[in-house]
Amino acid sequence: MMLRLRVSFPDRPGALGQAARVLGTLGADILQVTVLERETGRAVDDFTVSWPGTPDAETVRDRLSVVPGMRVEGVWPTREIPGTAPDYDLLKHVAADPGRAFATLVDAVSDLASAEWAVIVSSERNEIVHHSWQAPSFEESGGLVGVKMADLTSLRPSTLSSGRHQLMSLPVPGASLHLILARTEGPAFHRAELDRVMRVLEIVSIIGR
Template sequence: MMLRLRVSFPDRPGALGQVARVLGTLGADILQVTVLERETGRAVDDFTVSWPGAADADTVRDRLSVIPGIRVEAVWPTREIPGAAPDYDLLKHVAADPGRAFATLVDAAPDLVSAAWAVAVSSGTGELVHRSWQAPASLDEAGGLAGVKSGDLTPLRPSTLAVGRCHLMSLPVPAAGLHLILARTEGPSFHRAELDRAIRVVEIVSILGR
C-alpha cells in the first residue's frame, strides 16, 4: 500500500540516511522525499513509501519511533504519483483554456498538497460554486463542517484551520471573488510549506485566468 509519512528528525549529517535505512529494513520502498522544513536544529520531511501488506498507521509509527531523535508526526494513505508534477500539469491546462481557469484549479488542487478534496465558494455569500469530484455536494454534508461559520472558511488571508479531524486550507482568489478551500480528512494539518506552494499556484492561475 502507498503511505505518506511525516517525520521529524535531527538536522545533522547522516540523519536522513538513518531514516531511509530504517524504512528499508522494515520493507518500505521509498518513492519520494519532500523537504518541508529545516529549522531550529530539526528537519521535517514527507516520505512517500510503498509499504508491504496492509500495515496500519500505528504499527508504522511504533516501529520508527524507537529510533532516538526521530518523531513520526503522521502516517496516512496517499494517492499521489511519485515523480509527478501536478502543479505544472495544472498550469498547462489553465494556459490552454483560461476561461476554465478556476474550475481547473479546484479540480486539480487536491493533488498539489495531498488533500482529499477541494471546493470554491463565493467570498461574499459562501455559496459553493465548484467542487472537485471527491468533494461533498455541500459543505454542510462534509464531515464535521456543519455549523462552521462562513467567515471561518473565507478569511481575508491564506490560512489553515482544524475542524474536528478535518484539516482545511483556505485561499482567497480575489481575481474571481472566490475562496479555494482544500480539505485533508486523513493525516496531519497542512504544513506552512504546503500552504506557500498552494498560494504561488493560485497567484499564477489568477494571472492566467484574467
C-alpha cells in the first residue's frame, strides 16, 4: 500500500534522518520526500512510502511523535507514483486535444495534490460542468459535499474544510469556472499544493482558449 505522510519537525540537522529511521523500524520503504516549507525554524515534509499490508495510522502517529518536536499532520493513501511527472503528462494530453482541455484537467488533476476527486463548476450557473469518475454522486448527496457554492467560488485560490472533506478551490483564469479538488483523508491542502495546481491550471486555461 502506498501512503503519504505529512510530518512537521524542527528544521535542524538530523531531524529528517530521525523520521526516516522511525519509518524504517515500522517497515516502511521511503520512496520520495517532498519539501513543502522551511519557515520559522520548522520544516514540513511529505513522505511517500510503500507499506506492507494496511498500516495503522495511529501507530504511525504515536511512533513518530515520540521524536522530540515531531508532529504528524496527516497519513492518507496516495495514487501519485514517485519519480513520475503527472503535471507534464496532463499538459501533454491537454495540448493534444485542446477542445477537451478542462475535462482532461479534471480527470487527471487529483494526482497532483493527492486528492481523491475533482470537479469544474460554473460560478454563473451554480452547477457542475465536469467531474472526475471518483467524485460522489451529487444528485444523491443534494449538493457539493454540503458547501454553499458561493463559498467555493471566491475570486482567489483558497482552501477550506467541510465536515470530513478538505477542499481546494481555484478560479479558472479568463472563465466563469472554478476547479474544486477534495480529499476525505489527510490534512488540509498545503499552499505548496495549491500553488502547483494553480500553475498547471493557468497553462491549461491558455491552451483551452
